[in-house]
Amino acid sequence: MPFFEHHLFICTNERDESASRPSCLPKGSKKLKAVFKDAIKDAGLKHRVRANESGCLDQREHGPVVVVYPEAVWYGKVHVDDVGEIVQQHLMNGKPVERLRLPESCINNEHCPHRNAKSK
């Protein structure tokens, strides 16, 4: 059984500016994590849901990226304005926010059409 009903990992990886692929940190993912933590607490979910920073989740063209386990729901281009909807709809009511989900064809797929042609 999961020991948290939902466990969020928010990519806060930073790559060198010269890297061929972007990274999540410059897109505001540290702030995003802080907003998630506050929203989870405010919703009374503190001991049922946890939000953590993580290293590179390898979906960086879609950053900031968040993955929610154990259900393995991946979100991309998540902004602080989206946090309330994710908390209410997904974390409290079990319905992922479809408009923010990453397409299956993008996840763990080096042929994702959004990747820079230079990347591998």
Add this chain to the structure above:
Amino acid sequence: MPFFEHHLFICTNERDESASRPSCLPKGSKKLKAVFKDAIKDAGLKHRVRANESGCLDQREHGPVVVVYPEAVWYGKVHVDDVGEIVQQHLMNGKPVERLRLPESCINNEHCPHRNAKSK
């Protein structure tokens, strides 16, 4: 469905030395992550299994701590010498390494008997 068969998160959090509870980083968790990454690659699991650093998983008395999703298996006091067994037995053959699993009574439980009496 999960997009990685197994997704490992290895706590690399560091707290101030004066903190009432310990943290995972000084116990070698950065090295642990590197050893996991190499072992996963060597086992031919690179695109099926991912190992990431994470922020504090709040099981710090048991560090270094690793959680494996989507199955939500928690390991504690994991050392580099344990990595081969976790990769072979759990990640390749689906059988968690029971001797390293955290007791259910310790996870997400502020009354875990291993916590320092001063902590909350």
